[in-house]
Amino acid sequence: MKAKKILIAILPLVVFAILVMVFKSSLNKDPRELETKLVGSPVPSFKLASVTNPEVILTNDDLPKEIFLLNVWGTWCVSCYAEHPYLMKFAKEVPIKWVGMNYKDAPKDAINYLNKYGDPFVYSISDVSGQMGIDLGVYGAPETFIVDANGMIRDRHVGVIDERVWNSVIIPKLKAIGWEQN
Amino acid sequence: MRLIYFLALWLASVTVLASENYQFDSPEQEQAYREISSQLRCPKCQNQSIADSDAELSEDLRFIVYQKLKAGDSKQEILDYMQKRYGDFVLYDPPVSPKNYVLWFMPIIVFIIIIASLVKKVGRRELQPEDEVK
Incomplete structure (x- = not known):
């Protein structure tokens, strides 16, 4: 009987401890980071012009046949300016291809941007209307999709990729799907 | 003075919401448009529906809702379209999972x-x- 009383007395404490743990785990999560339903499905089909060569029409067949990164950017996107130097650095130092997706931008502005700050992309897809962005579930540029050799989306990162994110988030995720840094 | 200030703010918000002028085929279609856009959450500005939000993304999503209604899509088809792209989050009434x-x-x-x-x-x-x- 006494044991039962002690148990009942402890119960609120246990409930409190569980709640603390639940709330604690949420503290470290960014509520703006949303899941994507696209993990495990192919890059949505597109047929859009290249930013730098407007006469070239790009489709899914033009995507690299290896693990690559698809970066959504725009000249209207303030954070993209912060991210750009990192992209230049990674593109130079790390043997992985970056495909750009220029989201809701004027091609003229996009070309100026690449001329001024450098072009880390093998090519940039020009999504002037924003339809491809919607098909990708883009809600906050910059966003980076990890795509495998079969054109399947394996992961997504929303927000700026800097040195820290690159080493602690992107590289481990790339390695997890079999990418090797030579 | 304060009253005038608030009145001005209120008027400003009214004009923002009325900025899109979509033409609907029927009152039912317009009703459906209002229903759907108030049941979709704006992924960018998380505590607003796309009907309330003035974010550019919401504007684009409202336009898609409008286009799809015009094309004869059902409410469920439109909600599924959004859910496929933005996850359960985009629905104000998410499925039990x-x-x-x-x-x-x-x-x-x-x-x-x-x-x-x-x-x-x-x-x-x-x-x-x-x-x-x-």
């Missing part, structure tokens, strides 16, 4: 536990004759 079992079933479980413990307590009391003596 393991992720939210706790929310759905916890109240029922707690209710059953309380009823069970009450029944046990009351049942025991009735069996004790000294209660009646008092």
Whole structure:
């Protein structure tokens, strides 16, 4: 009987401890980071012009046949300016291809941007209307999709990729799907 | 003075909401448009529906809702289209899934536990004759 009383007395404490743990785990999560339903499905089909060569029409067949990164950017996107130097650095130092997706931008502005700050992309897809962005579930540029050799989306990162994110988030995720840094 | 200030703010918000002027085929279609756009959450500005939000993304999504209604898509088809791209998050009425079992079933479980413990307590009391003596 006494044991039962002690148990009942402890119960609120246990409930409190569980709640603390639940709330604690949420503290470290960014509520703006949303899941994507696209993990495990192919890059949505597109047929859009290249930013730098407007006469070239790009489709899914033009995507690299290896693990690559698809970066959504725009000249209207303030954070993209912060991210750009990192992209230049990674593109130079790390043997992985970056495909750009220029989201809701004027091609003229996009070309100026690449001329001024450098072009880390093998090519940039020009999504002037924003339809491809919607098909990708883009809600906050910059966003980076990890795509495998079969054109399947394996992961997504929303927000700026800097040195820290690159080493602690992107590289481990790339390695997890079999990418090797030579 | 303050009243005028608030009135001005209110008027400003009204004009923002009225900035899109879509032409609908029927009042039902317009009704459906209002319903759907108030049931979709803006992924960019998380506590607003796409009907309330002035974010550019919401504007684009509203336009898609409008286009799809015009093309004859059903409400469910449009909600599915959005869910496929933005996840359960975009729906203000998300489906029951393991992720939210706790929310759905916890109240029922707690209710059953309380009823069970009450029944046990009351049942025991009735069996004790000294209660009646008092």
